[in-house]
Amino acid sequence: MQPSADVLIIGAGLSGLAAATFLKHKEPDISLLIIEQGDHPGGAVRSHIEEGYLAEAGAHGFLDNALESRVLVHEAGLTEEVEKAPLSEFVRYICLDGELKLIPQSPGKVLKAPLVSWPAKLRVLGDLWKKPLSDEPTVAQWVAHRFGKSLLPFADAVFTGTYAGDIDRLKLEAVMPGLHNLEQTHGSVLKGAVHKMWAARKESKKEGSKKEKKGLPAMTSFKAGMARLPQAMAAKLIPNKEIMYRTAARSIVQVDGGWVVRTGQLELQARHLIIALPVNRCLELLTDSDLPAPPVPAIPEARIATVALGFTDKANIPFGFGYLAPEQEQRFALGALFSSHMFSGRAPEGHVLMEALVGGRRHPERLDLADEALVEKVYEDLKQLIHLPEPPSFSRVLRPKYGIPQLEEGYPVLLDWRRQLHASNDNLHLCGFGWQGIGINDMHKQAWEMAKRILAGYQEEKEDEVKGVYF
Numbered sequence: 001m002q003p004s005a006d007v008l009i010i011g012a013g014l015s016g017l018a019a020a021t022f023l024k025h026k027e028p029d030i031s032l033l034i035i036e037q038g039d040h041p042g043g044a045v046r047s048h049i050e051e052g053y054l055a056e057a058g059a060h061g062f063l064d065n066a067l068e069s070r071v072l073v074h075e076a077g078l079t080e081e082v083e084k085a086p087l088s089e090f091v092r093y094i095c096l097d098g099e100l101k102l103i104p105q106s107p108g109k110v111l112k113a114p115l116v117s118w119p120a121k122l123r124v125l126g127d128l129w130k131k132p133l134s135d136e137p138t139v140a141q142w143v144a145h146r147f148g149k150s151l152l153p154f155a156d157a158v159f160t161g162t163y164a165g166d167i168d169r170l171k172l173e174a175v176m177p178g179l180h181n182l183e184q185t186h187g188s189v190l191k192g193a194v195h196k197m198w199a200a201r202k203e204s205k206k207e208g209s210k211k212e213k214k215g216l217p218a219m220t221s222f223k224a225g226m227a228r229l230p231q232a233m234a235a236k237l238i239p240n241k242e243i244m245y246r247t248a249a250r251s252i253v254q255v256d257g258g259w260v261v262r263t264g265q266l267e268l269q270a271r272h273l274i275i276a277l278p279v280n281r282c283l284e285l286l287t288d289s290d291l292p293a294p295p296v297p298a299i300p301e302a303r304i305a306t307v308a309l310g311f312t313d314k315a316n317i318p319f320g321f322g323y324l325a326p327e328q329e330q331r332f333a334l335g336a337l338f339s340s341h342m343f344s345g346r347a348p349e350g351h352v353l354m355e356a357l358v359g360g361r362r363h364p365e366r367l368d369l370a371d372e373a374l375v376e377k378v379y380e381d382l383k384q385l386i387h388l389p390e391p392p393s394f395s396r397v398l399r400p401k402y403g404i405p406q407l408e409e410g411y412p413v414l415l416d417w418r419r420q421l422h423a424s425n426d427n428l429h430l431c432g433f434g435w436q437g438i439g440i441n442d443m444h445k446q447a448w449e450m451a452k453r454i455l456a457g458y459q460e461e462k463e464d465e466v467k468g469v470y471f
Contacts, residue, residue, distance in 0.1 A: 008270030013043025016276030037248035047225025052348035120150035164360035174407030301403025310394030405434030
């Protein structure tokens with residue numbers, strides 16, 4: 001037996017590194033070890049730098065409205081490397097009827113915009129009288145029921161951009177639990193929103209201080225790409241003492257006072273075990289353990305490819321974040337990011353960069369195409385929407401190793417199993433890509449919750465957050 005640490009973390013993706021960073025921030029002398037089967041940190045977060053272009057094979061950024069993420073940026077020493085694209089300044093587009101249409105920044109402007117008819121806008125008020133659906137509705141069923149079918153393309157765009165998913169399969173309770181709870185508690189989303197607004201105002205008056213008015217958040221990345229965050233967090237750890245690469249966990253065994261994790265060569269013992277892996281890899285590892293079997297062996301995943309295209313500045317790319325295309329538009333690409341508009345240094349001087357997304361839950365077959373075919377089809381698709389007088393001068397297809405977990409039927413039951421597992425094992429902690437969300441902020445928040453369980457010896461029951469909806 002080779003003793004390892006008080007805390008053993010499986011996985012050096014953002015979740016595992018964030019948990020380690022939080023633990024060392026609060027308890028600098030804590031003994032911990034991360035083991036990672038790959039040869040670099042970051043998991044699904046990969047930045048690609050080539051010929052002066054900087055593209056992302058994974059997440060392109062995160063919103064700056066989560067305290068946990070801001071703490072991690074500071075602890076990683078990256079404050080001076082941060083780049084931001086405020087949502088209040090950068091517009092977004094949706095593809096409707098074969099054209100890019102601007103999504104305004106405020107609810108008032110959205111109401112005035114000619115995106116849907118006035119009867120469809122008034123139909124939104126029907127939410128006040130609609131009773132909650134009795135079963136577990138999909139996102140599509142829920143949107144149509146509460147707000148009308150005219151808003152389905154917009155909901156489709158939102159969840160295409162987030163999950164590359166299918167709103168006819170994604171479950172509302174899984175993807176937006178806070179909104180689901182709001183509806184269940186108040187019988188209406190609008191009523192619940194008004195209630196929360198008045199409650200916040202009363203609380204502010206009770207405290208006798210005026211809270212700073214929050215504006216729209218900003219999309220955040222780093223000058224050298226998103227990979228800088230896991231790289232910087234990992235650099236704070238001592239190699240082969242606090243972090244080991246090319247070291248895969250093959251089995252876990254619960255023993256008196258802790259856990260034993262077996263790798264190819266080692267038996268590592270720890271008091272606390274954090275499994276910071278994507279949901280399916282976590283389930284695969286736990287299925288062979290003595291712990292209660294998970295209710296499902298795996299959840300669906302959606303795989304996408306990022307097609308990075310560089311153009312000369314003759315390309316007339318509209319200013320903004322990019323666009324998303326609902327399924328009804330029958331486009332080849334799910335959408336595209338206008339990367340060199342968002343952040344500086346993403347393309348050589350005199351050039352621009354777009355990153356189109358292909359595949360997703362609905363069209364996995366498109367990923368079987370060769371790189372050259374993907375580039376050609378994406379270019380043909382984009383130039384029907386954007387003035388691109390010349391073919392791309394640069395192209396690269398990035399195929400991420402990991403799929404995006406899809407929170408569909410069976411996922412809420414899986415979360416209940418995880419809660420029960422935590423309740424009966426105070427030294428086992430599950431977090432990672434797909435556990436209660438897939439966003440970077442989601443992973444950082446979950447990592448902080450696991451760190452608190454270790455540091456404070458309990459897990460606080462928190463009300464599900466009502467997240468903002470951004471295109």
